[in-house]
Amino acid sequence: MINHYSTEKCFIDFQKELNRIRKLDTFNQKQFIENSALTRSQIYYLTEGAFFTAFRAYEHFIRNIFLLYCSGRQSNNHRKVTSLLNSCSLEQSESILQSSMPFIDWNSTEALIKRAKTYLKNGFPIKDVLELNLASLRDLRKVRNHIAHMSPASTADFNQVLKNHYGTVPINTPLTGEYLLMRKTSKSDYYLLEYLNLMEKVARQLA
Secondary structure, three states, rough: OOOOHHHHHHHHHHHHHHHHHHHHHHHHHHHHOOOOOOOOOHHHHHHHHHHHHHHHHHHHHHHHHHHHHHHOOOOOOOOOOOOOOOOOOHHHHHHHOOOOOOOOOOOHHHHHHHHHHHHEEEHOOHHHHHHHOOHHHHHHHHHHHHOOOOOOHHHHHHHHHHHHHOOOOOOOOOOOHHHHHOOOOOOOEHHHHHHHHHHHHHHHHOO
C-alpha cells in the first residue's frame, strides 16, 4: 500500500468497483429477462456473487479509510480528523491495530465503532457514520455471512433479515440470490441495488 494514497482516491477506487458490479448485474439481468440465456438458479448465483464481490470491496475500502485516518490523513472536505496513534505510515498503523491478533475484522460494524473510539479522537468520522447506518449495515453483514458460511448461526441471522422483509420468517427460505432480487415495494430497487447504494453512501460519508 502506498503512503501517499488519499481518502479521495480511496473512495473513487471503491466507487469504480461498485459501478463495474452494477454494469455486470445489468448485463446478467438482460441475459435472464430478455434473452432467456440464464436459468433462474443461474441468475440467483450470479446475483450472490455480485453482492459478495461488492462486500469484499467495501471491506477493503473500510480498511483503507480507517488506516488513512489513523495515519493522520484528512477527509475530502478537510474535516479535522485526529489520530490517537503515534504512527507515520499505513503499514505501521495496521501493525499497531492488529497487535497480537491473527487478523483484523473489517466487516463487523460494532467492532469498527469500538476501534474508532479507541484510535480516533471522539471516533470521528468513523463512529458517527457507522452508528447512523448501523441497522442497515448489520443486515448487510448478515447477508454476507449467509453466503460465506451457511452455518446455523448465519442462517438464524439471515432469517431475521427475511423477517424484516416478510413480516415473519417464511416457511420456505429463499436462496440468498433470490432474496437479493426481491423488492421492499413495487417502486423500490431490488435489494442487491439497494445494498450497493448503501455501501456507496456510507463510503462517501466516511471519505
